[in-house]
Amino acid sequence: MQYIVMDLEWNQCPSGKGDEVEALPFEIFEIGAVKLDCNMERLDSFSCYIKPQVYKELHYIAKGLTHVTQEALDAGKSFADAVTEFFAWCGAEGEYRICTWGTSDLVELQRNMKYFNITSPLGHPLFYYDVQKLFSIDREDGKLRRALETAVDMLGIEKNIDFHSAISDAEYTAKVLACLNFNKVEGYFSIDTYIIPQSLKEEIRVNYGTYEKYITKGYETKEELVNCTRLLSTRCYLCGQTARKKIRWFTMNSKMHYCLAECREHGYIKGRFKIREDDNGKFYASRVLKLTNELGAEEVRQRQLEVRKRRREKRQKKKA
Ligand SMILES: [Zn+2]
Incomplete structure (x- = not known):
């Protein structure tokens, strides 16, 4: 089993909720991921920008939080190409498990795929690891949810890259995961319910x-x-x-x-x-x-x- 530690950055309607496309409240503009082997050793990484098609300008929150420029986004790939390349990089279905910080990345990934009519290669039921939850189970009470940077600080991981780009947050999440007592938390996989039992x-x-x-x-x-x-x-x-x-x-x-x-x-x-x-x-x-x-x-x-x-x-x- 390999572990794909994934992080996404997304944009929202720059002119406010009133003009929002209901089926796509958040449009993904960056995919970052780190591949770990079964011993949590880093094997490879994946990173790409996506050219926005719905919300073409950055919302001020995304602008303030991330360091991405409009030029970089305009030069990005189409969402379809980015996602296809990403899943090809992940490997064969069933041979990897996705890991994210929190519960929203997989939901938004699937919602974006649905909006752009891309068939999801993800199996069902979809089990994944929420590293934010695993961190809490291993180091705290299992209920508290920390910010990624707080967990990085608590574990004494070196902060040599800026947070809030998909690839940097994926790198940090992978480092947090590698620090945990995996034997202790391995059984606590999460269940994604973007697609519910039919x-x-x-x-x-x-x-x-x-x-x-x-x-x-x-x-x-x-x-x-x-x-x-x-x-x-x-x-x-x-x-x-x-x-x-x-x-x-x-x-x-x-x-x-x-x-x-x-x-x-x-x-x-x-x-x-x-x-x-x-x-x-x-x-x-x-x-x-x-x-x-x-x-x-x-x-x-x-x-x-x-x-x-x-x-x-x-x-x-x-x-x-
Ligand atoms: Zn009983």
């Missing part, structure tokens, strides 16, 4: 040991989704037995849903799922079931009390 058969369940992730297929309406028994069931992911619900699913803001269950063998399991909408307007959920202790169970109880209190207050306000 059928029941394609639904994704991954057991990470201390928690299980489940991604449903898409539904036309939120109602269909939140009434789907597979989503609401709290079967223990360790033994397969039904964990009895202690607190049934409830919601705080109609996006995040929580519950508490108890497996006879493994104890408390807390559940949460979030309703999301894909680019085609379909609703799907990403659910996590996680083993927990008395303290974790109490947190769910408190959250439910809080929701009830808020509802009561709302009702009283209405009456008054």
Whole structure:
């Protein structure tokens, strides 16, 4: 297995949201990547500029953040050529895994490919490494998300090139990845959901040991989704037995849903799922079931009390 550490730079509508092309809020203008072997040794790099076709001038954020010039972009390749060359450089599908800093690069890459009608060679389900998350799991609490430069500083990596070009950020991300205890973080791959499961058969369940992730297929309406028994069931992911619900699913803001269950063998399991909408307007959920202790169970109880209190207050306000 090789690792393709990728970073993208993108532009947005220079005259503001009002003139934005809805299907392409961010247009990629630079692809940078570093290839590492299975021992995290650097093998090669890839770098290219792309001539913008939608937002032809740089937005002030992109102008301020990156060091790219309008001339360099105008001399760039077409997006189709750049992406084709990039994937040819990556190698055969299944022989490499993409690594990015954060969760947005793969989404924007696929959105740009869709907009420009380019068939994606990326397989599904699409597993990748979010190095920002791996850094947190290895060095911090697993929840904190640091800026790339902060992680570079924390690891004492030499800062000999400027940040915020695709190739420099890919180089730094690769260096961060190479510093991590890979045996410890290897199992924590992320799942990209730009393309969601198209059928029941394609639904994704991954057991990470201390928690299980489940991604449903898409539904036309939120109602269909939140009434789907597979989503609401709290079967223990360790033994397969039904964990009895202690607190049934409830919601705080109609996006995040929580519950508490108890497996006879493994104890408390807390559940949460979030309703999301894909680019085609379909609703799907990403659910996590996680083993927990008395303290974790109490947190769910408190959250439910809080929701009830808020509802009561709302009702009283209405009456008054
Ligand atoms: Zn169990």
